Amino acid sequence: MISIQLGKDDQKLLSLSAGTSLALSGVVYTARDAAHERLSSMIRNGKPLPFPLKGALLFYAGPAPAPPGLDCGAIGPTTSSRMDPFTPLLLEQGILGALGKGRRSPAVKEAFLRRGAVYLVAVGGAAALLSRFVKKIELVAFEDLGPEAVYSVELNGFPCFVGLDTQGGDIYTMREDTR
Amino acid sequence: MFCRSIPYKAVVRAAGNLIREASFYLPEGVRKSLEEADPGGEGPGREALELIKKNIEAAGDGKVPLCQDTGLAFFYVRAGSSVVIEGGTLEGALNEATAAMYTSLYLRKSVVESPLRRVNTGSNTPAVIHYEIVEGDELEIRFMAKGGGSENKSRMAMLTPHAGKEDVLQFVLETVQAAGPDPCPPLFLGVGLGGSFDTAPWLAKKALFRRPGERHPDAALADLEEEITHIVNLKSGVGIQGFGQGVTVLDTFIEEAPCHIASFPVAVNINCHSARYAGVVL
Numbered sequence: 001m002i003s004i005q006l007g008k009d010d011q012k013l014l015s016l017s018a019g020t021s022l023a024l025s026g027v028v029y030t031a032r033d034a035a036h037e038r039l040s041s042m043i044r045n046g047k048p049l050p051f052p053l054k055g056a057l058l059f060y061a062g063p064a065p066a067p068p069g070l071d072c073g074a075i076g077p078t079t080s081s082r083m084d085p086f087t088p089l090l091l092e093q094g095i096l097g098a099l100g101k102g103r104r105s106p107a108v109k110e111a112f113l114r115r116g117a118v119y120l121v122a123v124g125g126a127a128a129l130l131s132r133f134v135k136k137i138e139l140v141a142f143e144d145l146g147p148e149a150v151y152s153v154e155l156n157g158f159p160c161f162v163g164l165d166t167q168g169g170d171i172y173t174m175r176e177d178t179r
Numbered sequence: 180m181f182c183r184s185i186p187y188k189a190v191v192r193a194a195g196n197l198i199r200e201a202s203f204y205l206p207e208g209v210r211k212s213l214e215e216a217d218p219g220g221e222g223p224g225r226e227a228l229e230l231i232k233k234n235i236e237a238a239g240d241g242k243v244p245l246c247q248d249t250g251l252a253f254f255y256v257r258a259g260s261s262v263v264i265e266g267g268t269l270e271g272a273l274n275e276a277t278a279a280m281y282t283s284l285y286l287r288k289s290v291v292e293s294p295l296r297r298v299n300t301g302s303n304t305p306a307v308i309h310y311e312i313v314e315g316d317e318l319e320i321r322f323m324a325k326g327g328g329s330e331n332k333s334r335m336a337m338l339t340p341h342a343g344k345e346d347v348l349q350f351v352l353e354t355v356q357a358a359g360p361d362p363c364p365p366l367f368l369g370v371g372l373g374g375s376f377d378t379a380p381w382l383a384k385k386a387l388f389r390r391p392g393e394r395h396p397d398a399a400l401a402d403l404e405e406e407i408t409h410i411v412n413l414k415s416g417v418g419i420q421g422f423g424q425g426v427t428v429l430d431t432f433i434e435e436a437p438c439h440i441a442s443f444p445v446a447v448n449i450n451c452h453s454a455r456y457a458g459v460v461l
Binding site for chain 1: 244297326418
């Protein structure tokens, strides 16, 4: 398992192969379906964005509320392919990459490769455990969306894998490729 | 006529307990299936399974639920025909329990009021409720918390009357392969055979309320359940979390119903590895 501190180890992160397991630390921003629609519309209309997309890692997640006394409620990845229609536009804004689960469309894989961005995947259905690797969660934008709002999430050794690497490797086809 | 009355508040309390139990603690059989799923070797599939097993412990203190997608609230109610709910309706009680528990237990509210308007109802209601009226004076309530990821990848088809077991197998296999990693494998499969366009998917959902290893009483269907699990694991290539390693399906459950001479409806309702359900008889 390789430890990555976002902001400090970004170049190292971009050099890792698909399938590598990570302990990820640093700030990521949650954005799922509804937030993607709003961010895309803001970009197209030239409106100011609620957080800087350049260098940001988007986390496709809608956390459950934090119970009293805990830093974070249940949190985990949602299906990434639903964000595919919006992803090329967000990649053009210079995001470092995204964290979710599941395969991406050929067009989106191509867009990740072209922009030199990384797609990470986390385990679905392990949200109680994953919440323990979150130090802090704060509302950033779109409060009216409830669980679909944008939150900044400070990760601390969050377990995940490199899904799409910057050389075109894909964790979901690795086993087929080596057969 | 004899009637047995059950107080509305007792139904709210019982349904609430089921929501708590299902959201934080996996049924014994589900835990056992995961324990036995170890693919051996190394790789992301095995690492993912280890995290899934540790997650069961992490949720076990009853503070943080098993998954952030705490689901639509599904209730499957078998109501004895001589049962009367005193002080309110059954539907009201189940929705009241859902709204109260999803708030007090810090579960995620994942329901929007309309697929087009998409405004969150803020209470995780309405619950999805299926009723069967049966003989007797008991009220059986079963609850399932089921996430959107696995519902999204479920499918139904209208096969022809000439279709056979092989066609059913092929449809299930294609459904699981098309779903890939998205419904969080390893999976439980509910398969509905027969009925009609509206009932086959319900049969598939109802099948998912069965416990792992609980075979259909009809021997041929019991065999088909085992065959589907075996064939999908052999041929799908999906594996744990879609990483191509280890099992794809933990168990398959079939429910069937009579159907029209022209039809062969088939539905596959996929459930994730975090199969969260609980039941009670009042």
